[in-house]
Amino acid sequence: LSASELEIIPSGAIVVNSEGRIQLLLRDVNPNDPLGPITAAMPPAPPDQPPTPIAIHQLLPGRFLIPGFVDTHNHAPQWEQRGLGQGMHILDWLEAITFPNEARFADPSHARRAYASCIDGFLRQGVTMASYYGSLHGEATNILADLCLEKGQRAFVGKCNMSRHSPAYYRDASIQESLDVTEACIAHIRKVDPEGKLVKPVLTPRFAISCDNEVLRGLGEIAKHNPDLPIQTHFNEAEQEMKATKELFPEFENEIDLYGHFGLLGERSILAHCCHMTEYEMQRFKELRCGVAHCPASNMTVGGGFMAAPVREFMRRGIKVGLGTDSGGGYSSSMLDAMRLAIVASNAREVMSGGKDKGLSIAEVFYLSTLGGAEVCCLEGEIGNFAVGKAFDAIVVGTTGADQGIMTMVGEDEGLPMMFEKFVMTGDDRNIIQVYVQGRLVKG
Ligand code: GUN
Ligand code: FE
Numbered sequence: 001l002s003a004s005e006l007e008i009i010p011s012g013a014i015v016v017n018s019e020g021r022i023q024l025l026l027r028d029v030n031p032n033d034p035l036g037p038i039t040a041a042m043p044p045a046p047p048d049q050p051p052t053p054i055a056i057h058q059l060l061p062g063r064f065l066i067p068g069f070v071d072t073h074n075h076a077p078q079w080e081q082r083g084l085g086q087g088m089h090i091l092d093w094l095e096a097i098t099f100p101n102e103a104r105f106a107d108p109s110h111a112r113r114a115y116a117s118c119i120d121g122f123l124r125q126g127v128t129m130a131s132y133y134g135s136l137h138g139e140a141t142n143i144l145a146d147l148c149l150e151k152g153q154r155a156f157v158g159k160c161n162m163s164r165h166s167p168a169y170y171r172d173a174s175i176q177e178s179l180d181v182t183e184a185c186i187a188h189i190r191k192v193d194p195e196g197k198l199v200k201p202v203l204t205p206r207f208a209i210s211c212d213n214e215v216l217r218g219l220g221e222i223a224k225h226n227p228d229l230p231i232q233t234h235f236n237e238a239e240q241e242m243k244a245t246k247e248l249f250p251e252f253e254n255e256i257d258l259y260g261h262f263g264l265l266g267e268r269s270i271l272a273h274c275c276h277m278t279e280y281e282m283q284r285f286k287e288l289r290c291g292v293a294h295c296p297a298s299n300m301t302v303g304g305g306f307m308a309a310p311v312r313e314f315m316r317r318g319i320k321v322g323l324g325t326d327s328g329g330g331y332s333s334s335m336l337d338a339m340r341l342a343i344v345a346s347n348a349r350e351v352m353s354g355g356k357d358k359g360l361s362i363a364e365v366f367y368l369s370t371l372g373g374a375e376v377c378c379l380e381g382e383i384g385n386f387a388v389g390k391a392f393d394a395i396v397v398g399t400t401g402a403d404q405g406i407m408t409m410v411g412e413d414e415g416l417p418m419m420f421e422k423f424v425m426t427g428d429d430r431n432i433i434q435v436y437v438q439g440r441l442v443k444g
Pocket of ligand 2: 234
């Protein structure tokens with residue numbers, strides 16, 4: 001599938017096996033006789049064994065299935081501060097709003113309460129996979145990973161590294177401790193989910209400003225010895241941040257050379273924001289195969305970018321792009337909001353570029369919020385769309401009757417393409433009836 005292609009299957013069937021994987025995908029099933037074609041397509045049971053039992057769940061009229069949303073950039077400890085600090089520039093916002101809030105996660109009981117609410121809140125929005133930044137605290141970060149496993153949300157979970165340029169009350173105790181806690185969290189997550197089926201650790205230097213060179217170097221070493229670990233950080237978010245980075249690292253011309261020098265860039269790097277990009281940085285992104293977490297909500301309200309990333313240009317060059325809520329710089333926990341804001345931001349870019357960078361379509365923002373995000377997380381073999389062998393991460397969308405929420409449906413027979421477009425543009429969590437991760441019902 002390309003980003004602009006959307007396949008709508010009016011009468012299909014998906015068979016999910018006991019491991020939560022898609023075993024069969026049928027595109028033309030008679031709704032009056034679903035079991036017939038499914039049993040016909042199933043591999044025959046060995047002669048001496050009884051056939052595998054099949055439980056059928058048929059969707060009610062007006063409901064349809066979509067792949068779960070992938071949130072490529074999310075600060076779990078900022079769940080409760082969403083919406084605060086509108087219009088502030090990034091470093092001021094961190095100091096005034098974010099650091100005092102994140103510091104509260106030193107208390108494990110606060111972390112347990114807030115993280116449980118955060119995960120429930122995102123599952124409710126159909127976020128079946130989130131790449132989470134934790135706070136700097138090891139215990140709280142382990143709690144976040146445990147809760148994702150318990151509640152069944154697919155996630156990357158990272159202890160946030162910040163050894164300098166943050167207040168004394170919220171800073172890693174030392175360079176060594178920053179790295180030791182990182183290693184301990186990786187070990188914990190590998191212990192509770194040994195195969196990383198649902199939850200994986202992610203290296204999470206907050207951004208270069210908050211990391212001593214030795215921390216960046218140490219994380220690069222960890223990355224080298226753990227080639228399966230994803231890496232996430234903030235990249236070229238806003239002028240205030242870029243200027244401060246340049247002052248702290250005068251030896252580097254730009255952030256791509258900086259993070260590259262410390263061994264933090266490659267296919268598994270998830271770089272948030274990327275609002276300001278030079279031609280050189282665009283080329284290096286492509287060469288290094290870094291992924292972009294596009295976060296239009298925060299970009300246009302908090303942080304001082306007040307301009308969203310050049311997504312059309314990334315896509316034209318074949319650079320991986322996904323969407324992020326960036327909760328809590330982003331005020332909304334809804335990926336539908338992220339999709340709509342991505343359209344709005346891209347329309348502004350179209351005007352600013354004199355028509356060169358066309359605005360994004362419904363199909364394209366849907367791609368970004370599902371398969372595009374999966375690619376950014378290097379999980380495209382596992383999730384992002386419905387395909388045989390992939391995990392069944394899915395949302396049951398309801399559009400009529402009691403499910404309607406604020407969507408306005410004129411008639412019963414509007415057809416799937418129109419229902420889908422209305423869901424993307426006007427839907428909310430009231431339309432998200434059920435959510436599945438790896439075949440497990442996690443909401444509804
Ligand atoms: N840069 C460093 N930390 C943060 C953060 O928490 N949010 C955003 N939007 N940018 C950052
Ligand atoms: Fe962020």
